[in-house]
Amino acid sequence: MGYPHKPHSKETVVLSKHFGDPEARSYKGWTKRGGYEAWQQAQTMAPTAITDTVKESGLRGRGGAGFPTGLKWSFMPKEKKKPHYLCVNADESEPGTFKDREIMRWTPHALLEGTAIAMRAIQAEVAYIYIRGEFTEPYAIMERALAEANAAGAFGGLKIHLHRGAGAYICGEETALMNSIEGKRGNPRIKPPFPAAFGVFGLPTTINNVETLAAVPHILKNGAAWYKAMTLSNPKSTGTKLFSVCGHVQRPGNYEVTMGFPLKDLLYELCGGVRPGRTLKACIPGGSSVPILNREETESCLLDYEGAVEQGTMLGSGGVIVFDDTADMVYQIMRLARFYAHESCAQCTQCREGTAWTTKILERILAGQGKTADLDLLLDLSENMTGKTICVLSDSCAAPVVSGIKRFKNEFEDYIAGRRRPVMVA
Amino acid sequence: MSASTRPAHDAATEEYQPVFTGKALEQLRDILTRYPTKQGALLPALWLVQQQCGWISDRNMTEVAAVLGLTPAYVKGVVTFYTMYHQHPVGKNFVQVCTTSPCNICGAEDVVKALLEATGAKELGATSPDGSWTVIEVECLGACGFATPVLINDDFIESVSPEKVPELVRKYR
Numbered sequence: 257m258g259y260p261h262k263p264h265s266k267e268t269v270v271l272s273k274h275f276g277d278p279e280a281r282s283y284k285g286w287t288k289r290g291g292y293e294a295w296q297q298a299q300t301m302a303p304t305a306i307t308d309t310v311k312e313s314g315l316r317g318r319g320g321a322g323f324p325t326g327l328k329w330s331f332m333p334k335e336k337k338k339p340h341y342l343c344v345n346a347d348e349s350e351p352g353t354f355k356d357r358e359i360m361r362w363t364p365h366a367l368l369e370g371t372a373i374a375m376r377a378i379q380a381e382v383a384y385i386y387i388r389g390e391f392t393e394p395y396a397i398m399e400r401a402l403a404e405a406n407a408a409g410a411f412g413g414l415k416i417h418l419h420r421g422a423g424a425y426i427c428g429e430e431t432a433l434m435n436s437i438e439g440k441r442g443n444p445r446i447k448p449p450f451p452a453a454f455g456v457f458g459l460p461t462t463i464n465n466v467e468t469l470a471a472v473p474h475i476l477k478n479g480a481a482w483y484k485a486m487t488l489s490n491p492k493s494t495g496t497k498l499f500s501v502c503g504h505v506q507r508p509g510n511y512e513v514t515m516g517f518p519l520k521d522l523l524y525e526l527c528g529g530v531r532p533g534r535t536l537k538a539c540i541p542g543g544s545s546v547p548i549l550n551r552e553e554t555e556s557c558l559l560d561y562e563g564a565v566e567q568g569t570m571l572g573s574g575g576v577i578v579f580d581d582t583a584d585m586v587y588q589i590m591r592l593a594r595f596y597a598h599e600s601c602a603q604c605t606q607c608r609e610g611t612a613w614t615t616k617i618l619e620r621i622l623a624g625q626g627k628t629a630d631l632d633l634l635l636d637l638s639e640n641m642t643g644k645t646i647c648v649l650s651d652s653c654a655a656p657v658v659s660g661i662k663r664f665k666n667e668f669e670d671y672i673a674g675r676r677r678p679v680m681v682a
Numbered sequence: 683m684s685a686s687t688r689p690a691h692d693a694a695t696e697e698y699q700p701v702f703t704g705k706a707l708e709q710l711r712d713i714l715t716r717y718p719t720k721q722g723a724l725l726p727a728l729w730l731v732q733q734q735c736g737w738i739s740d741r742n743m744t745e746v747a748a749v750l751g752l753t754p755a756y757v758k759g760v761v762t763f764y765t766m767y768h769q770h771p772v773g774k775n776f777v778q779v780c781t782t783s784p785c786n787i788c789g790a791e792d793v794v795k796a797l798l799e800a801t802g803a804k805e806l807g808a809t810s811p812d813g814s815w816t817v818i819e820v821e822c823l824g825a826c827g828f829a830t831p832v833l834i835n836d837d838f839i840e841s842v843s844p845e846k847v848p849e850l851v852r853k854y855r
């Protein structure tokens with residue numbers, strides 16, 4: 257359901273079925289709703305059979321990269337020589353994204369169940385659920401759910417631990433997250449080696465997003481064919497996905513739709529459109545790290561991995577940010593650049609310097625001191641920030657800048673030419 | 683973590699009160715069982731310190747280092763990486779307001795202004811004269827559909843508007 261709203265008839269409610277129902281939070285409440293049946297089933301299956309089912313379903317990672325989940329699991333060593341680990345990415349810090357929070361708040365056992373099944377598939381005895389430090393309420397709910405499940409002996413010998421982050425967007429990057437669990441600064445690692453060979457504590461590790469794992473019990477229970485059939489456009493994008501919609505819409509919140517659903521319908525029908533008297537100007541459909549779309553592109557975009565690429569953007573995390581005609585795109589792009597400058601781990605020069613200078617140049621433009629050459633300078637900087645660093649935080653800063661200049665150049669030029677009053681002081 | 687009113691124990695004249703005794707030590711022992719290395723317990727150990735002291739002083743870091751077999755410099759390197767660990771005392775009520783773009787377009791900067799006014803903190807990062815309030819701007823709190831989210835100590839409050847601020851502040855007075 258479109259928490260915090262009533263379910264819309266166009267939603268396909270799977271993951272969000274029990275959002276808003278506090279009784280689903282308890283172990284008893286969850287089992288009453290059919291919870292842990294998939295885990296029972298998984299315990300009778302060979303690990304490879306679980307992985308094959310997930311592969312067959314077409315499930316792709318919901319953390320941003322869209323990597324096929326079953327394939328990722330199959331990278332783990334088949335013959336177990338060392339301990340294996342599972343890391344659960346609940347760092348959710350990508351601006352525009354707030355779906356994992358709702359999964360943990362309302363259906364903590366769905367995540368635990370998916371975690372246990374994944375652990376069996378990759379033969380891990382230990383899992384760490386890395387929850388961002390600011391998520392105090394989801395943490396408390398997860399802690400209670402875990403204690404209840406453990407008291408009921410739900411996971412046998414498997415050990416699931418919660419690990420609280422401490423304020424760092426970069427710890428959502430998979431190898432930074434592993435370093436953070438190890439008690440280190442959250443610096444991403446150079447790959448290879450990849451986590452399946454050298455992950456947390458140097459041991460074979462798989463990392464998955466909260467929403468990815470929450471989908472797994474449904475796949476086991478209803479079958480790969482059922483999941484695979486849920487597609488409205490490209491068969492390479494299957495299942496349902498939670499879209500967190502925020503910004504200038506009448507009903508912000510989480511909406512669950514089948515892959516391939518039109519973005520236009522999500523915004524205008526499910527979310528009630530922009531405020532009365534306003535028009536839609538721009539939309540970032542996959543969290544702040546993906547290119548910005550203009551109105552025409554937004555209205556043509558289909559919400560699956562391929563549909564987003566077709567419009568020149570990416571599906572990312574499914575965090576949909578909506579801007580109406582009152583939004584100052586230059587200011588908001590500066591604000592995003594500042595986010596990346598603040599969150600850069602500062603290991604790579606291109607990122608540390610690039611995010612800071614991008615922010616400074618945008619601030620200069622907003623202070624009425626921009627130069628005509630600044631736009632080319634920003635594009636040049638962005639080019640040097642793309643594909644050159646250990647992780648893609650740097651590329652993520654360039655995405656809104658390059659796409660923003662391309663689509664809303666006139667707004668930048670208005671500041672530079674003095675047609676628009678400065679909104680910042682130099 | 684809820685900031686405590688305990689006085690800063692960093693003054694060289696004051697005797698250092700170790701954190702890891704009694705219950706905190708038990709908690710740490712339990713945490714250590716979750717990780718294959720002692721170092722793995724570093725982030726949770728730092729959270730325990732901050733829960734007890736309200737912030738993390740250099741002497742706390744030295745204690746944590748000794749307990750986990752690390753150097754104080756290493757611990758400091760980790761503390762300074764993560765923005766939620768306080769390296770200085772903060773007000774009794776520590777307020778974090780999201781001002782990243784999605785909240786920004788929904789009026790987050792006005793919420794900040796209202797909070798600075800109502801709490802008497804006046805300036806970002808400064809503590810109000812009575813020591814009760816510190817207000818800071820933070821990046822995305824992962825609740826963008828509930829603009830503007832505000833974190834007061836451990837309480838996560840959704841959909842704060844400037845109009846709701848005075849009432850909210852009164853509750854924590």
Ligand SMILES: Cc1cc2nc3c(=O)[nH]c(=O)nc-3n(C[C@H](O)[C@H](O)[C@H](O)COP(=O)(O)O)c2cc1C
Pocket residue numbers: 316317318319320321322323325345346347348349350425426427428429430431463464465466468469647648649
């Ligand atoms: C800078 C950065 C931040 C990221 N933050 C998150 C995050 O908060 N949550 C998440 O699930 N994935 C995040 N990712 C993606 C992860 O690195 C990883 O791809 C994902 O957790 C894998 O899980 P999945 O295959 O189930 O999607 C981030 C990546 C980068 C580069």
Ligand code: FES
Pocket residue numbers: 351352353780781782783784785786821822823824825826827831
């Ligand atoms: S942008 Fe404010 S919570 Fe995400």
